[in-house]
Amino acid sequence: IPVDPFDLVIFGGTGDLARRKILPALFRRFVAGQIEGDVRLIGAARGDMDRDGYRAMARAAITEFGGEESARKKDLTAFLDLLDFVTLDARGTEGWEPLAALMRPDRIRAFYFSVAPALFGDLAKRLHKHGMADERSRIVVEKPFGRDLDTARDLNRTLARHFSEGQIYRIDHYLGKETVQNLMAIRFGNVLFEPLWNSQYVDHIQITVAESVGVGGRGDYYDKSGAMRDMVQNHMMQLLCLIAMEPPAKFEPDAVRDEKLKVIRALDPVARRNVVRGQYEGDGTQPGYRNQVGNRDSTTESFVALKAHISNWRWAGTPFYLRTGKRLRDRASEIAVVFKDAPHSIFGADAGRHRNILTIRLQPNEGIELGVTIKEPGPGGMRLIDVPLDMTFAEALGPEEADFPDAYERLIMDVIRGNQTLFMRGDEVEAAWAWTDPIIADWEEEGATPLDYATGSSGPDDALMLMHRDGRRWREIR
Ligand code: NAD
Numbered sequence: 180i181p182v183d184p185f186d187l188v189i190f191g192g193t194g195d196l197a198r199r200k201i202l203p204a205l206f207r208r209f210v211a212g213q214i215e216g217d218v219r220l221i222g223a224a225r226g227d228m229d230r231d232g233y234r235a236m237a238r239a240a241i242t243e244f245g246g247e248e249s250a251r252k253k254d255l256t257a258f259l260d261l262l263d264f265v266t267l268d269a270r271g272t273e274g275w276e277p278l279a280a281l282m283r284p285d286r287i288r289a290f291y292f293s294v295a296p297a298l299f300g301d302l303a304k305r306l307h308k309h310g311m312a313d314e315r316s317r318i319v320v321e322k323p324f325g326r327d328l329d330t331a332r333d334l335n336r337t338l339a340r341h342f343s344e345g346q347i348y349r350i351d352h353y354l355g356k357e358t359v360q361n362l363m364a365i366r367f368g369n370v371l372f373e374p375l376w377n378s379q380y381v382d383h384i385q386i387t388v389a390e391s392v393g394v395g396g397r398g399d400y401y402d403k404s405g406a407m408r409d410m411v412q413n414h415m416m417q418l419l420c421l422i423a424m425e426p427p428a429k430f431e432p433d434a435v436r437d438e439k440l441k442v443i444r445a446l447d448p449v450a451r452r453n454v455v456r457g458q459y460e461g462d463g464t465q466p467g468y469r470n471q472v473g474n475r476d477s478t479t480e481s482f483v484a485l486k487a488h489i490s491n492w493r494w495a496g497t498p499f500y501l502r503t504g505k506r507l508r509d510r511a512s513e514i515a516v517v518f519k520d521a522p523h524s525i526f527g528a529d530a531g532r533h534r535n536i537l538t539i540r541l542q543p544n545e546g547i548e549l550g551v552t553i554k555e556p557g558p559g560g561m562r563l564i565d566v567p568l569d570m571t572f573a574e575a576l577g578p579e580e581a582d583f584p585d586a587y588e589r590l591i592m593d594v595i596r597g598n599q600t601l602f603m604r605g606d607e608v609e610a611a612w613a614w615t616d617p618i619i620a621d622w623e624e625e626g627a628t629p630l631d632y633a634t635g636s637s638g639p640d641d642a643l644m645l646m647h648r649d650g651r652r653w654r655e656i657r
């Protein structure tokens with residue numbers, strides 16, 4: 180279904196994110212027929228460039244990052260016709276009048292802040308000053324949203340001076356992932372799972388976001404941030420919320436976000452012994468973390484594992500284990516809901532220990548797997564084995580249907596439609612910082628360095644111990 184006509188300004192329209200994600204996403208929505216001709220897409224950034232130069236840059240970016248669709252040359256040319264460019268300084272006066280002149284009356288206006296967060300306030304202020312912050316306007320804000328509670332609060336306050344909460348779209352691209360939304364469909368669209376979705380039946384939950392790559396060229400940024408700020412406070416917290424929240428009464432923005440907020444607020448502070456942080460070592464061919472970021476004394480973590488508790492009626496007693504890191508064995512993201520043992524084994528001790536595990540795979544091979552226990556085939560008596568009921572979406576739905584839009588496609592279209600369900604509200608972000616801040620502060624106070632771990636491993640041994648001492652173990656990163 181095509182969206183209403185709109186004007187979209189991409190501040191930072193020549194940057195890495197715009198080239199790799201935003202422009203290709205818009206192009207694919209154009210090919211899909213969701214964006215029609217009466218749309219204006221305006222890149223706004225520093226630097227000398229004109230409209231033709233911007234179109235040439237966008238053509239190159241879409242050809243490189245746009246996937247199969249970018250082979251459709253006619254579509255690409257038609258799409259590029261929608262693009263315009265304004266040289267603009269977020270902190271100065273240059274470019275603001277020309278930009279205002281390009282905005283058409285009676286159009287939805289979206290402003291994508293794809294620039295360094297330090298400029299978010301400047302952009303909001305100038306949009307207001309130049310008459311572009313009216314009720315048809317909305318702003319899209321990239322991560323990181325602050326680096327702790329204080330900075331996030333300041334940012335919320337600054338934006339609130341010029342835009343209402345209903346106009347602010349804080350992006351967490353994890354929420355745009357098809358499988359993440361499916362998590363809600365699975366929980367609240369089936370009767371099968373919800374009755375079991377509590378501490379009476381769930382032993383524990385594991386959330387893993389493992390990357391095999393290191394910090395690459397982002398070393399400067401990453402070293403000031405670390406896995407806790409870059410991954411746990413936002414993406415993993417969102418996954419945890421969707422797994423743990425109470426059923427919202429409706430699939431509507433504030434109904435969903437209210438429930439997520441309650442989860443974050445119910446999180447206990449994490450004790451020092453329940454957190455492990457690590458830094459990857461080099462492996463002969465690839466440099467170790469400290470070398471790679473060019474900071475020999477860096478204590479920034481490229482790995483975190485922790486045990487969280489949600490103190491509410493549903494989850495008291497069921498731990499949530501989170502781990503994320505770079506240079507791990509493989510690139511794999513999944514949520515595993517590990518159910519409790521059957522209360523009594525009629526098959527005796529020989530049958531071994533078997534558990535149902537529901538796994539939601541975010542990557543690779545997005546899909547869902549339910550481990551069930553069955554009899555091992557053959558005449559050998561009642562031996563039990565676990566087999567997966569596996570639903571890889573690509574197989575279950577066919578390759579066409581499972582060709583999911585990229586998270587950015589979905590989220591940008593939601594901005595135009597005015598649907599904030601998959602965006603973080605200001606109070607959610609603040610609550611998440613309020614939970615992670617003491618963990619980071621404790622590291623600073625403790626003064627210890629992160630533990631080394633080998634490239635290609637599954638993190639420091641202490642992370643394994645975090646589970647072992649509870650009589651549990653991490654699922655293998657495959
Ligand atoms: P980048 O450095 O590649 O691009 C920055 C853009 O901002 C350029 O277009 C530049 O011209 C413009 N710019 C810089 N100063 C300006 C000023 N004073 N006035 C106007 N324009 C100015 O950065 P990026 O990697 O594209 O990241 C943009 C934002 O997205 C950041 O907030 C970043 O944290 C966030 N982000 C990036 C990625 C990513 O993969 N690149 C992922 C998640 C979030």
